[in-house]
Amino acid sequence: MSFWKSMVLPVALAVGLVATPAAAQDKIRIALVVKSLGNGFFEAARRGAEDAAKEVGNVEIIYTGPTSTTAEGQIEVINSLISQKVDAIAVSANDPDALVPALSKAMQRGIKVISWDSGVSAKGRMLHLNPSSNALIGATNLKLAAATLPDGKGNVAILSATATSTNQNIWIEEMKKALPTFPGMTIVTTVYGDDLSDKSYRETQALLKAHPEVKTIIAPTSVGIVAAAQAVKDAGKIGQVHVTGLGLPSEMAGAIKSGASKSFAIWNPIDLGYTATLLAYDLVKSKAASVAPGTKLKAGRMGDITVGDNAEAAMSEPFTYDASNIDQFAKIF
Amino acid sequence: MTMLTPNVPFSTGQDRAGQNRGGQDRAELGRAPSPTPPIRRIPDRTDAPLTALLKSWEALLLLLAAAIFTANSFASPYFLDVWNLSDATFNFTEKAIVALALAFVILAGEIDISVAGIIALSSTLMGATAAAGQPMPVVVGVGLLTGLACGAVNGLLVTGLELPSIVATIGTMSLFRGLAYGILGDGAYTRYPEGFAYFGQGYVWEWLSFEVTVFLGLALLAGFLLHRTSLGRAVRAIGHNPTAAAFSGLKVRRIKFWLFAATGLAAGVASVMLTSRLGSTRPSIATGWELEIVTMVVLGGVAITGGVGTIPGVVLAALVMGLLTFGLGLLNVSGIIMSIVVGVMLIAVIALPVLARKLSNRMRRSTP
Numbered sequence: 001m002s003f004w005k006s007m008v009l010p011v012a013l014a015v016g017l018v019a020t021p022a023a024a025q026d027k028i029r030i031a032l033v034v035k036s037l038g039n040g041f042f043e044a045a046r047r048g049a050e051d052a053a054k055e056v057g058n059v060e061i062i063y064t065g066p067t068s069t070t071a072e073g074q075i076e077v078i079n080s081l082i083s084q085k086v087d088a089i090a091v092s093a094n095d096p097d098a099l100v101p102a103l104s105k106a107m108q109r110g111i112k113v114i115s116w117d118s119g120v121s122a123k124g125r126m127l128h129l130n131p132s133s134n135a136l137i138g139a140t141n142l143k144l145a146a147a148t149l150p151d152g153k154g155n156v157a158i159l160s161a162t163a164t165s166t167n168q169n170i171w172i173e174e175m176k177k178a179l180p181t182f183p184g185m186t187i188v189t190t191v192y193g194d195d196l197s198d199k200s201y202r203e204t205q206a207l208l209k210a211h212p213e214v215k216t217i218i219a220p221t222s223v224g225i226v227a228a229a230q231a232v233k234d235a236g237k238i239g240q241v242h243v244t245g246l247g248l249p250s251e252m253a254g255a256i257k258s259g260a261s262k263s264f265a266i267w268n269p270i271d272l273g274y275t276a277t278l279l280a281y282d283l284v285k286s287k288a289a290s291v292a293p294g295t296k297l298k299a300g301r302m303g304d305i306t307v308g309d310n311a312e313a314a315m316s317e318p319f320t321y322d323a324s325n326i327d328q329f330a331k332i333f
Numbered sequence: 334m335t336m337l338t339p340n341v342p343f344s345t346g347q348d349r350a351g352q353n354r355g356g357q358d359r360a361e362l363g364r365a366p367s368p369t370p371p372i373r374r375i376p377d378r379t380d381a382p383l384t385a386l387l388k389s390w391e392a393l394l395l396l397l398a399a400a401i402f403t404a405n406s407f408a409s410p411y412f413l414d415v416w417n418l419s420d421a422t423f424n425f426t427e428k429a430i431v432a433l434a435l436a437f438v439i440l441a442g443e444i445d446i447s448v449a450g451i452i453a454l455s456s457t458l459m460g461a462t463a464a465a466g467q468p469m470p471v472v473v474g475v476g477l478l479t480g481l482a483c484g485a486v487n488g489l490l491v492t493g494l495e496l497p498s499i500v501a502t503i504g505t506m507s508l509f510r511g512l513a514y515g516i517l518g519d520g521a522y523t524r525y526p527e528g529f530a531y532f533g534q535g536y537v538w539e540w541l542s543f544e545v546t547v548f549l550g551l552a553l554l555a556g557f558l559l560h561r562t563s564l565g566r567a568v569r570a571i572g573h574n575p576t577a578a579a580f581s582g583l584k585v586r587r588i589k590f591w592l593f594a595a596t597g598l599a600a601g602v603a604s605v606m607l608t609s610r611l612g613s614t615r616p617s618i619a620t621g622w623e624l625e626i627v628t629m630v631v632l633g634g635v636a637i638t639g640g641v642g643t644i645p646g647v648v649l650a651a652l653v654m655g656l657l658t659f660g661l662g663l664l665n666v667s668g669i670i671m672s673i674v675v676g677v678m679l680i681a682v683i684a685l686p687v688l689a690r691k692l693s694n695r696m697r698r699s700t701p
Binding site: 037038062064065066067068070071072073075076077079080082083084085095096097098100101121 | 409411417423424521523530533534607610611613615617618619620621622658659663667668669671672
């Protein structure tokens, strides 16, 4: 008696939970595997992926990932996707190496694998999609600075992270390379805020005093740009000095509202999910086993994307955020 | 005065026996822990063997596993595929191997929550050994010995210093993982010698993976030790009442020490397999596994207060959790929902027998 009673609920529970109809089989199924669920950045990427699926038609997006950012959790998800024989996996990896065996198995079984945002080692994927390239980031920073200067002419300064930061130094180098295409613009100096809010703030204050001729500060660091905008505001120089660079919409919303910053840039997660989906779709359609450097892939509204060395591709120049779209994106990331 | 004091050393033992066994001397059948009913009913006879088996925790788990299996077969066209099922076992065998050893520790009334930390430290030292150019057998040996040594540290803290095991292993949990972070930082070991991949990715025969083979072998060994040897009886006696066990001549400290050491070794085995399966080591490896492993043991019907539980129960619990997460994964149920399901299942499976017993007691009382 008590035995049968005790059986009823677990069985009902188990049957009820798993008894949902299986998905249609004829569609191309592309799995978007993210670092963890419940993250606004990836929810936005999912929206882009759904847009792409609608655009090409006949594509089903499986949006999935672990609940915490672990490689083991992602491997469980990938194993399940292999079992379902999906057509493609597009993953933003929690670990560039630990996913390689699982993804290699997927590729052996005919599944097209790409990584996006956070990459997987070359052995574990056919293609990696970077949100942007160093050259594009350098050029975009100068373009945004030019937009704040009268006729694009004037003096600018750079607020970087640490003097040894690889990314920052490459981007500064790219800016200097692109400078000749912006006649009349001069980079006066570069200061280092070490990616610390208080140091970046103090460096900006000192910069404003030492170089009153500087009209625009470029901070290609998400910590520095916020601190610089705050320093400009506190010095009462809104309208005289503009801050731009790379930052996160949620952190920069205040600076855009106050006018300390007119616009800044960072990749757009919606575009990233959209492009990753279309590239995965291209690979499924092409049936190729690998992607050679120089291959051109179609990415809808993002234009054609050329695959570079090491099967890495760059999506586009960073997306520009200003007063017109900051509210929408500040909610996302 | 004298009326009050004699109770003290024996009180826990009496409570525990009353709680867990309901007056029946049938510990082998692994009843669920239950609060003492208001009126204790002392049966005039024990159940017939078959009835007892049907009423057991294992029968409930087996039926649950069968139900999940059937439901999955209907729900997903990909479930009934021998290769897919074989792939699915990789998601839980490493944890289940540690759960087998941890079951003994919990049966003896202790706990070890440093197991995931041990896996991380063991994996890190294996990576360092491999990076130093050592051959595969040395790398595996370092992994297993690290596990054993970490387990011995836990054992010494609990039996030598007499620290409560939950406190001691919370400490070593941070210590072992902290050492792994200290050695590796934000780096990774990615070069392992030729042949190392077999432990986590190899197959013994067709679809029968090395991991599952080792797990089944260890499950048989653990089952034999717990249910067919005097060591098994000793472990249970210690869990029921360590003081009484010590007075009966059992070497309580020595046995507990070796249980912790064995759990460390099992974590070492799991670490070899997981590292081989990932082909790389980062200090964040196996994050959060301690809770999943404890969940397996508890779902398997091992009383967290010690003394009661079986190895078949733990094996079935591993199977239930593996089948459930794999089935839900095939339907692309989000991991957030999945963790809710596992939580509800755990509470339901543990609460239901208690609820059912209360109900049947009430019915018996109302119909004299």
